[in-house]
Amino acid sequence: MSELGKALLGIGLLLVLIGAVLMLAGRIGIPLGRLPGDIAYRGRHASVFIPLGTCLLISILLSALLYLVSWFRR
Numbered sequence: 001m002s003e004l005g006k007a008l009l010g011i012g013l014l015l016v017l018i019g020a021v022l023m024l025a026g027r028i029g030i031p032l033g034r035l036p037g038d039i040a041y042r043g044r045h046a047s048v049f050i051p052l053g054t055c056l057l058i059s060i061l062l063s064a065l066l067y068l069v070s071w072f073r074r
Contacts, residue, residue, distance in 0.1 A: 032057075 025032055037053025
């Protein structure tokens with residue numbers, strides 16, 4: 001049970017960190033969710049939002065971060 005508790009605590013801290021970064025990005029003016037490539041459709045009865053550009057940017061940044069972490073762990 002101790003390992004499960006540590007894992008849940010780590011996941012919680014990670015979520016808090018991600019939330020803080022997103023709030024800071026909104027205050028600085030980084031337009032996450034409104035990048036070129038994000039698709040927004042608003043109809044009369046429905047709206048659909050597909051953040052393709054934002055997902056690509058986050059994927060590139062996370063890939064670079066994980067590459068650097070693995071490089072330093074060698």
